[in-house]
Amino acid sequence: MLTYVFSTQLLEILTILAIIGESSWAALPGSYCKEMGSSTYRPHSVSVTEFGAVGDGITLNTKAFQNAIFYLHSFADKGGAQLFVPAGKWLTGSFSLISHLTLSLDKDAVIIGSMDSSDWPVIDPLPSYGRGRELPGGRHQSLIHGSNLTDVIITGGNGTVDGQGCVWWEWFNNHTLNYTRPHLIELMYSKGVVISNLTFINSPFWAIHPVYCSQVLVQNVTILAPPDSPNTDGIDPDSSDNVCIEDCYISTGDDLIVIKSGWDEYGISFARPSSNISIRHIVGEANSGAGIALGSEMSGGISNVRAEDICLFNSLYGIRIKTSPGRGGYVRHIHISNVIMTNVKTAIGITGRYGEHPDENYDPNALPVIDMITIEDVSGTVIKHAGTLEGIKGDNFNSICLSNVHLNVTSKHPWKCSYIEGFSNLVTPELCESLRNPYQSSVCYTANHFDCCNLVQAA
Numbered sequence: 417m418l419t420y421v422f423s424t425q426l427l428e429i430l431t432i433l434a435i436i437g438e439s440s441w442a443a444l445p446g447s448y449c450k451e452m453g454s455s456t457y458r459p460h461s462v463s464v465t466e467f468g469a470v471g472d473g474i475t476l477n478t479k480a481f482q483n484a485i486f487y488l489h490s491f492a493d494k495g496g497a498q499l500f501v502p503a504g505k506w507l508t509g510s511f512s513l514i515s516h517l518t519l520s521l522d523k524d525a526v527i528i529g530s531m532d533s534s535d536w537p538v539i540d541p542l543p544s545y546g547r548g549r550e551l552p553g554g555r556h557q558s559l560i561h562g563s564n565l566t567d568v569i570i571t572g573g574n575g576t577v578d579g580q581g582c583v584w585w586e587w588f589n590n591h592t593l594n595y596t597r598p599h600l601i602e603l604m605y606s607k608g609v610v611i612s613n614l615t616f617i618n619s620p621f622w623a624i625h626p627v628y629c630s631q632v633l634v635q636n637v638t639i640l641a642p643p644d645s646p647n648t649d650g651i652d653p654d655s656s657d658n659v660c661i662e663d664c665y666i667s668t669g670d671d672l673i674v675i676k677s678g679w680d681e682y683g684i685s686f687a688r689p690s691s692n693i694s695i696r697h698i699v700g701e702a703n704s705g706a707g708i709a710l711g712s713e714m715s716g717g718i719s720n721v722r723a724e725d726i727c728l729f730n731s732l733y734g735i736r737i738k739t740s741p742g743r744g745g746y747v748r749h750i751h752i753s754n755v756i757m758t759n760v761k762t763a764i765g766i767t768g769r770y771g772e773h774p775d776e777n778y779d780p781n782a783l784p785v786i787d788m789i790t791i792e793d794v795s796g797t798v799i800k801h802a803g804t805l806e807g808i809k810g811d812n813f814n815s816i817c818l819s820n821v822h823l824n825v826t827s828k829h830p831w832k833c834s835y836i837e838g839f840s841n842l843v844t845p846e847l848c849e850s851l852r853n854p855y856q857s858s859v860c861y862t863a864n865h866f867d868c869c870n871l872v873q874a875a
Contacts, residue, residue: 456569458518460491461498464506471504473528478509478535485514492516496567501525501575509535510598513562513570521575521614529559529579529600529620533587536598542627544655544678544686544716546774548596549621550588550647555595558602558625565606574638576615577601584620585645597621597647604628612636619648623668627654628688634661643703645669650700652676655688655716666700671736672728673698674709675718677745680778683715684744690716695723701730708752712738712770714784715745722751722863729758735791738770741808744782749861750789757796763823764791766816766836768808786813788861789838796823802845807835816851817860818843 462484465471469480481499488497496516503524509532513519521527530536536556541547548555559579562568579600587593600616602625603609609629615638616623623639626632634651641648650666653659654676666672677683677690695708707728710718728734734757737747757763768784786807802823807813816838823830825845833848840847841855 456496456518456567458498459495460488461500462488463500463502465502469506471502471506471525473505473507475507476509476530476535477506478511478530481508481511485511485517488517489514501527501572508559510537510557510559510561513560513565513568513603515566515568518569518571519560521572521577523573523575525572525575527559527575527577531580531583538595544683544688545713546679546682549679550596551593552775553595556598556620558599560601561603562606563604565603565609567608568603568606569610569612570601570614571610571612572614574613574615576617578617579619581618581620581641581645581648588646599623599625601625602627607631609633610635614638615640617641618645621647622649622652624651625654626656626659629653629656630658632656632659634659634664636663639664639666639668641668643667643669643701649674649705653690653693654713655686655690657689657691657693659690659693661693661695661698663697664700666698668700668702668705670702670705671709672700672702672705672707674706674711675721676711676713677716677718679713679774680715680742680744680782682774683713684782686716688716690718691720693721695721695726697725698723699727701728702732703730704732706733706736706765707731707757709733709736709738710747710750712740712743712772714739714747715743717745718747719749721749724753726752726755728755728760731757731760732762733765734760734763734794734796736765736767737786737789738767739784739786740768740770740772741780741811742773742778742782743784744779746785746787748785748788751861751863752791753793753863755794757794757799757823759798760796760800762801762804763794763796763799764803764805764818766803766805766807766813768806768811768813768835783808783811788815788859789813790817790819790861791821792817792819794821794823799823799825801825801827801832802830803832805831805833805836805848805851809835811835812837814838815859815861817855818847818851819855
């Protein structure tokens with residue numbers, strides 16, 4: 417199990433973040449999230465031990481989890497039910513949840529993913545991807561899975577879910593995988609989802625993946641994976657709407673939080689955007705990725721995203737938007753503010769040449785639309801490059817707005833820009849000429865545009 421020790425540098429960053437956010441935290445934007453939580457009363461509760469589970473870290477408990485959930489299905493229309501996981505180490509393969517269920521872990525409970533790939537069934541690829549994300553064909557089912565669910569809570573007293581991802585990372589690095597790696601949690605086509613008060617470690621692939629979901633709250637979670645673990649994103653809302661992510665600490669081998677919406681022609685055809693997403697109070701490091709990212713799979717569209725009060729350190733990128741010819745779709749109406757960065761290689765990255773396609777059938781003339789992106793109130797120290805802001809020839813990225821961005825940059829060439837237009841105010845070091853136009857609120861997406869009323873409500 418990973419153990420994380422906060423450095424003196426991190427404590428200093430947290431103190432600064434608390435000071436600058438103190439006045440605003442009393443009346444937090446995104447109060448729409450507070451209606452969702454993990455305190456829903458369930459009149460029926462059982463322990464996984466009642467179905468033969470043994471918490472010795474050796475006994476495989478997949479059948480115990482499956483049988484307990486099958487039993488609780490009969491209470492779905494009677495106020496729902498809770499499956500309690502007590503203190504212990506509970507080895508299991510993949511299992512699926514049901515509606516109106518709370519999966520609750522004791523503070524000393526550890527759900528451990530089996531290191532036998534046969535305990536993670538192979539399921540169909542997502543229709544918005546057309547294939548597994550890493551390999552053609554199917555993909556391994558997540559450790560905790562669910563589809564077409566309503567009112568699902570995964571919570572606890574900061575219990576742990578350990579994916580034992582090292583074996584999957586080795587298979588990936590050695591090119592011996594037959595199917596795309598699994599997530600720790602993937603919920604599909606579901607509504608009213610809460611994931612809170614837990615620690616997730618060593619995910620084989622992306623840790624938390626709500627896809628085709630609505631009304632999702634991820635709150636007070638810690639996500640950890642080694643900095644060299646491949647593609648271990650933290651939280652990836654994908655073709656989902658009305659999502660709140662808040663009060664999380666994430667340290668992984670790739671992006672901390674990344675918003676997606678399908679891949680090339682499959683995402684365009686499926687046409688399920690990600691929209692109305694609030695991200696706030698996030699601390700973490702992304703040694704091989706970005707703190708907050710959008711794309712590169714964004715073919716169904718991404719809009720109405722607000723991220724604020726973000727503290728990043730020891731990362732490859734701070735904020736990043738990734739896309740490519742062939743993606744289609746759009747990324748628009750994005751507002752990112754109140755960000756502190758320390759020891760970040762590139763503070764802001766926007767790229768229109770990210771590449772990677774599911775197959776040869778994509779349309780290279782399906783160009784993405786990137787506009788109305790606002791980044792403001794950002795400070796950074798020990799930053800190598802302020803930003804790489806590169807659109808696509810014949811497809812300029814428009815209304816890229818930066819305000820009150822101050823970066824202590826070590827590179828002699830802090831900004832690199834092409835095929836990009838926008839506006840700025842109070843930016844140091846000085847921006848590229850194409851972005852030096854005076855900031856105009858009429859064409860820049862501001863906090864006032866963010867319609868909280870459309871966001872997540874109680875399930």
